[in-house]
Amino acid sequence: MSQGLLAVNNNNQILVSTDTRNLHFVQKLAGPTEAVELMDTHGGMRRLRYRVTCSVTPVPFFTMPTAEFHGITRVSSVGTNLWDIELLRSGYSYIYPEMYVFADPRASTATETHGLVVYRDDGTPSFDSRLKPLAITGGLSVSHPANPRPTFPFALSHAFCESTDENAGLVFAPDAYNSYTLSGQPAKPMYFYASLAQAQREALFYDSDEDCAGVDKIGVCFKYEYEEWWSWYWAFYRGGIARLGNEIRAGWIVASFGCNYKYRKESSIIGINAGGADAIGGRWPYSNETLNLYSNSIIVADASRYD
Amino acid sequence: MSHGIEVYDASGNLTYSTADVTWNQVDFFFVSGGGTATKYYPVIDGREVLTAQILINAPPLDRRAVAHTIDVSGIIVGVYGGSEDAYILVMMR
Numbered sequence: 001m002s003q004g005l006l007a008v009n010n011n012n013q014i015l016v017s018t019d020t021r022n023l024h025f026v027q028k029l030a031g032p033t034e035a036v037e038l039m040d041t042h043g044g045m046r047r048l049r050y051r052v053t054c055s056v057t058p059v060p061f062f063t064m065p066t067a068e069f070h071g072i073t074r075v076s077s078v079g080t081n082l083w084d085i086e087l088l089r090s091g092y093s094y095i096y097p098e099m100y101v102f103a104d105p106r107a108s109t110a111t112e113t114h115g116l117v118v119y120r121d122d123g124t125p126s127f128d129s130r131l132k133p134l135a136i137t138g139g140l141s142v143s144h145p146a147n148p149r150p151t152f153p154f155a156l157s158h159a160f161c162e163s164t165d166e167n168a169g170l171v172f173a174p175d176a177y178n179s180y181t182l183s184g185q186p187a188k189p190m191y192f193y194a195s196l197a198q199a200q201r202e203a204l205f206y207d208s209d210e211d212c213a214g215v216d217k218i219g220v221c222f223k224y225e226y227e228e229w230w231s232w233y234w235a236f237y238r239g240g241i242a243r244l245g246n247e248i249r250a251g252w253i254v255a256s257f258g259c260n261y262k263y264r265k266e267s268s269i270i271g272i273n274a275g276g277a278d279a280i281g282g283r284w285p286y287s288n289e290t291l292n293l294y295s296n297s298i299i300v301a302d303a304s305r306y307d
Numbered sequence: 308m309s310h311g312i313e314v315y316d317a318s319g320n321l322t323y324s325t326a327d328v329t330w331n332q333v334d335f336f337f338v339s340g341g342g343t344a345t346k347y348y349p350v351i352d353g354r355e356v357l358t359a360q361i362l363i364n365a366p367p368l369d370r371r372a373v374a375h376t377i378d379v380s381g382i383i384v385g386v387y388g389g390s391e392d393a394y395i396l397v398m399m400r
Contacts, residue, residue: 013329015331020332115314133329289371
């Protein structure tokens, strides 16, 4: 740098630079604007929408008031300076995260009269101490286990997806996670974590049956019916993180579920095909695999500094 | 603090100091599904760089929804291989 300002800390990490932009506090939302979807099976899911006003792309941080899994699953522009932040959370409770929104200093206007402002060479602000610049307390990189539910605990109905959502939910509720230690977290931590990992798991339950449908006068079966049933139950998962004290877990949240079935019936009279019936139905997922198992960055900061 | 900067507000509260730690935003840009981007940032040379990707739309259930790969090499940040629209956040310290 030949001109401008560069401030570094004791570890020579940049604090303020006229070549970059610090993130500054824009808005706190004490709760979601809307609970878009509530799922009370499959380990529970809450799809929460937080609407914020911000003139540039927002960087969201959320608290984790419960030990369930959380993740920012999308950020979308929905109007002029309006953004929807979607957060997915596992579990059944109605205790929702607070959302703290940060952005570069062009997004806010200061009312404070004292402080320090640093400008870039184009005249736009790079840093403004009056706008509560983001200070972090830690971070780590996490990855998710490839299989959200390695073992299915019991069988479901093979016929026409007849098992209840509650029973299917017990089979598919995720129970796998990777564990990390993150010590030195503040009393009220907030987290930046953008969920990318996805997984789909499916379980096929099959059965067949052959019956005699007609017996002649001497007791010999001359007509047979042969039936087959397939039911593919599935669940679609998104990656999430959970906090238990100094432990951070990278696990899964069920975002959607369904079932697809197939039925086939054939009849034969003295060995000659006499027709049959087929049926298919249900919702069908894309594939049985895990995607986007990248290493995910988590940034931790002290939320109380922005309350 | 014996060395550094402390910045206070009008009430005398410390708002920022060189004892703090942060990640600074270098860029925040859009890459479409199926698109690629190659960005050059001389300012990140020799610095610790952190990237993040935020999806814009909910992943569909009827096809594979692959996130972009983000490579950082020297002063070059490359984004490619994803099928979904995303925001890419580049930070450094």
